[in-house]
Amino acid sequence: MPEYKPQYYPGNTLPSKNRKKYLDPTYKLQKLRTISDDDLIRIMGHRVPGEAYKSTHPPLEETGEPACPIREIVTPTPGAKAGDRIRYIQFTDSVYFAPVTPYVRAWMYHTRYRGVDVGVLSGRVPLEARERDLEKVAKELVETEIFDSARCGIRGATVHGHALRLDENGLMFDAQRRYMFNKKTGEVDYVKDQIGVPLDKPISVGKPIPETELRKRTSEFRVDGNAFRDDKELVSFIERIHRLRTIAGFDPEKVKGV
C-alpha cells in the first residue's frame, strides 16, 4: 500500500484547491501587511498594550495538577501554563469573494493552531483561546492573505453584513462602522475596536485586495465566479458522505467496500 499522505480536501476547481491550501499547515500563508502587536491588541480590545495578562486561575506550577496520565504528557500552551483568561477574536467574511469562508476558517484554525476553540456561524467565526496564545494566532489571521481589509471584518458583536451588497467603496457593511475607507491613503482604517469602542487613533489594516486578485485567492464558490456545480468531484463527494451516513443509520453492516 502506498504511504499515507495527508490530503486535507477533495475537489477539482480553484476554490477547492484554495481550501486545500489553506488547510495544509505546511503551506505558509502569504504575508500581505504588517500590523504592530500593540495595534492588534488595541483592535482586539482585551487589554491595553503593556498591561499584564489577567488570569482566571493561578499558574499551573503554583497550584499543581491532579494525578492524570494525560496531564503528565500533554504540554499546556504558554497561556494555559500562566492561567490566562480565555479571550476572543472574531471575523466576518463577506460572500463576495472573501479569501476564506467561515468553515474554512474553522478547519484551518484546527490544522494550524493548538488549543483553540472555534465556532462557526454564517456571519461570524469566534476564535477563543488563552489570551497570550490568542494574540500570537491573531497576528497571522490579520497580516496574511486570508484577510482582506474590505471583505473581512474584525467584529465582536452586531455582525450583520456578510450577505449584504457592498458599499460604494467596495467595503462590507458594518452596523457599528468599526472601519472606514480612507480616501486619501486608499486604505481601510479601524476607528473602533472589535466590540465598537472608539480607538484613540485610527489603525490602518491596509489596502483592499483588488477583486481580480480576490477571485484567485477565494475559497468561495459563486455562480458568477467558480460555480459549485462545476466541481463535480466535490459535489459527488458530499453526496457520497450523505449516502453513507444514511445507509449506516439504517444498518452499518450494509456499508462495505464502497
Add this chain to the structure above:
Amino acid sequence: MSKEKRMFLEALRRKFKEAPEEKYTKFYIYGAWRQSKRKREFMEYSKKIAKQRNIPMYNPELHLGAPLGQRVLMAYRMSGTDIYCEADDLHFINNASMQQMWHDIRRTIISGLDAAHTVLQKRLGKEVTPETVNGYLEILEHALPGGAVVQEHMAEINPELVKDCYVKVFTGDDELADEIDPRFLIDVNKQFPEDQAKQLKEVVGKKLYQVCRMPTATSMSCDGGTMARWAAMQISMSMIDAYKLMAGEAAVGEFAFAAKHAEVIEMGTLTPWRRARGPNEPGGIPLGYCADMCQASRVKPNDPVWVALEAISMGAVLYDQFWFGSYMSGGVGFTQYASCTYTDDILDDFCYYGADYVKKKYGGFGKTKPSWDVIKDVATEVSLYGLEQYEKYPACMESHFGGSQRAACVAAGAGVAVSLATGNSTAGINGWYLSQLLHKEEMGRLGFYGYDQQDQCGSANSFSWRSDEGLPFNLRGVNYPNYALNVGHQSAYAGIVSAAHGGRNDAWTTNPLIKIAFADKNLVFDFTHPRLCFGKGALREFMPAGERTVIIPTH
C-alpha cells in the same frame, strides 16, 4: 435588468432602490430607525409610557454601538399575496391573526360520541336518535362557553366574551349527516372536493365525532392542558341534562373517562421535564397534524406546491415563532428565521422550480419510488438552483441576510421536490439533509451557531429504526429529540409532509379527523389561506376573538 422570470423579482424591486442584480449600494444614510414608520410609532408610544409609569422603555438609541437602521430596513411582501408590511408586523406579539391561529389550534379538542352513546344505550337503556343528538348539541352550545345546565346559583360567563366557543360534529355517514342540524355540522361533502370527501367519508365511516372549540379567552388565560378538561366537564354536564341522568351517577364517570381520555384526540401530547408543557401545546403537535390543519388542500387541490407553501407558513408561525421563539426562548430573536419562508416569494420560486423539474424528469408527482438516485438528483438540482439565485441576485441574498434563512429556503425547495416526486415524506426529509450538506460545502457557511445539529444527525436518522431515532416523518415534531432545539426547520418540515401527500392527491397527510375538524367556516382564523390571513394581521385588518371590551373600562 434581468430578463429571467423569477417569482421573487417583483418583491425585490419593491424592497430596494437598486435593481436586484446590482452588487453595490449605500449605507449609513437612512436616519437609522427613523426610516421605519413602525419604529417611529414605537418611539411615540414609548415616550408616553415612560412618562406615565416613570420607568423608561423602548429606546433604540441604546443599541450597542449605533442604533439599528444603518442599512435599509426592508419591507416584506407576504408571499402569494400583494400585501407589504414591515418586519415588526410579523412578530407574533404584533400580529393578531398569528395569535388567533395558535388559539384556534390550542382550543380544539376532538372526541368521539359513539362511546358515550353506548354508555347511554347499553348501561342506562336510554334511546339515542338524531333528534336526541341535536338536543344534546344545542345544550352543549349553551354549556360549553360557560352556561350552567343542572346546578342552581352558578356564576356564568358573558357570551360576548366567548362568542367564538361552540361545538360541531362530523361523520362519514351521509344519512346520519342529513339528520344532524346543519348549524352543528361540518359537512364533508360541502367542504371538500368530491375525491377528498370520498376518501374521508370512507375512513370515518359511521362514527360520529364532536369538535369542541373552547373560548379564545380560556386559551389566553390558561393552557393547552385545560382544553380537554374544559370540554369533558361541559360534555358530561350536557349529557346529564340532555338524557336526564342523575347529576353524578356512576355511569357519568364513564362519560368523563371517554371525554377526557379514551375518546379524545388532542392536538398535541405532553413534552418531557426539561421543556415540560401539557397537552395541546405546540411542542406536542406532530408535523402531519400541522399539515392537516392547513385547509389549502381543499381549495387548491391541484396545486400541491401552493398547499405546501401554506402549510409551511403555518409551521413557521406555530413552531418557529411561537414554540422556539417564545416557549423555548422569548424576546425578539426568532421572527425572521420563520418569516423568510413566507415572504417575498423566494421560497415559492424554489419550490415551483423543483416541482417543474420533477414533472419534466419524472412524469409528474408521486410517480417514482424513493431511491438514492431520485433523492440525489432532485435534491442536488434544486439546492444548486436555490444557491445560485442568491448569488445571481444580490438583493435576494440581502433579503435573506442570515445563513439560517437561506439554509431553510434552499433545503425546503429540495425537500418539497423530493416529497412531490416520491410521495414519501421521509425521503423528502432525507433530501433536505443532503441539501444542507451541499449548502455547507458550497458556501463554506450555513446557519447560526447550532443551526445544523439536526442536519448533521439527519442523514443517519432519516431511515434509522432504532429506539429514539426511528419514526415516520409525518409523526415527528419538535419533541422528536433531534428537532427539539433549533429554529429554522419545522416550518419547511410541515411543507415536506404536505407535499408528499398533496402530490398523491391524498385527502389528508396523517390524521383524517384533524383534516375534517379544521374544515370549519366558523373558525376565526382562515385556515384555507393562512398567508393572506397573516398579511391581514400585519396590516391590522384582522379581528381576533377573546377581546375583553365588555368587561374593561372604555379607553
Add this chain to the structure above:
Amino acid sequence: MKKYKDVVDLHDDHGRLVASGIPIAALSPLLNPAIQKIVSFVKQCVAVNLQGVQTSLATGEVGGKWSMLRGRSTKVDLVGNAEAVAKDLKETLQVKPKDDTEVKVLKDGKYLLVTVPAARLNAGVEYTTSATAVAAGLCHVIIDKFNVDMWDSDLVHAAVWGRYPQTMDMLGGNVVSLLSVPQQNEGMGYALRNVLAAHIAMITRKNSMNAAALSSILEQTAHWEMGDAMGNFERFHLLGLAYQGLNADNVVYDIVKENAKTGNLGDCVRSTVKRAIDDGVIKPLEKTKSGYTIYTTNDLNKWNAYAAAGLMAGTMITCGAARAMQHTPSVFIYFNDLLERETGLPGVDFGRVAGTGVEMAFFSHSIYGGGNPAVFNGNHIVTRHSKGFCIPCVAAAVALDAGTTIYTPEKLSGVVGEVLSEVPELREPLKYVNEAAVKIKGEV
C-alpha cells in the same frame, strides 16, 4: 448474544499493556462483572450530607434555596454522632446480617456514603429505591435516636427529602443519588445517561482516562438498556466502548502521546487515519481526477470505533493543551469535518457527533440555555443525540480543565462527586473492567 471474532489488547490508563487477545464480548455490559458491579453501585450508592441535614433542622431552611420557615427549628448533633447514626442506619437498611449494606462516615462526620443492599433493589423494579430507602431510614434514625417529637417530624422530612412530594425530585434535600428521578429522563433507557459530566470528573478525581472510561461505561450500557445495541448495532456499541472508552489496543493513548507536545486537532485526525490504514481498517478505494484518494472499509463499525478513539484523543490534546473544557464542542464538529474530508468516509456515529457538537457549541457559547461542558450529560436535550460517543469526551475534557469556569465541577457536583469517589470501582473503572475481562475471557 452473537459470537464476535474481534479481540483486543487491554491497556491501563497510562498506556501500559495489561493483557492481549481479549474477546470484545468480555467488555460487554451484559457479561463483564466489573461493569455490572459499577452499574449496580450507581444504583446502590447514595451520598448523605449529614451536615446539611443538621443545619436545615437548626435553621428551618428546608425545601430549596430561600425557603426559610421562621419559628421552626430543632437542634440535633448528627455530625458529632455520625458513627452512631451510621450504625443505626446500617441496621435499618440491612436485609440480612453481614449482607452488602455499608454506611461509611466521611469528612469527620459531615458526609455518609451509603451502599443500600442489592436485595432491596432486587425486591422491586425502581432504581430510586436506594434514595428512598436511605431517606426514609435516615428519618427513622433521627426521630428515634434523637427523640424528635411529632410536632417536628415534618421538619425532619423536609431536611432529608427536601420539598418532595410537592416537587417530583428531592429539591433542597440532603440525600443524593447519582441518578435522577425517572420523570427527569428524556426517554426509555436514559437513566444511566442522566449523569452530569461534572460528577464523572469528580468521582474519578480528574483522571482523564478514568473519566472517559466511567462515562463510556454508563453511556454505552444505557444503549443496551434502550435497545439500541441490538442486532447489527451491538458490535457498533461494543467496539465503541472498547476503543473510545476503554483504550483498547492503546489507540487513544498512542494518538495522544504522538501529539502530546506540539500536536493539534488536525494532527490527531491524521494520526487516526494513519493508524486505521496501518491496522487494515480502511484502505484506498479509488483516486479522483484531482488526485484525491477516497477510502473505503469492509468494517464500518470498526472504522467508527477508531474514529471515536481519535475523537477522544483529539479532545485530550485540544482541551489538554488549553487546560480548558470549553473547546469540547469545537472538537466534536471539526474533528469529524476534517476526518470526512481526509478520507471520504463518514465521521463518528455517522454525523451524530458532529451534530451534537454543533448543538453543544451553541448552548455552551450563547444566551439560549445550557452552560459550560460540565453541566451536560447524555440525557440532556443538547447532548443526547450521539449514541454514547460524545459525553465520554466531555467528561475527559472537564477532568482536564484547570479552573477556567465559575460553575466548576466541584460546585456542580457537590456532595455526590466527593462521596462517590470513595468507591474504588467508580474511581478507577478501567483497572477493574480490565481485570474482570481477563477473568472471563475464556467463557465468552
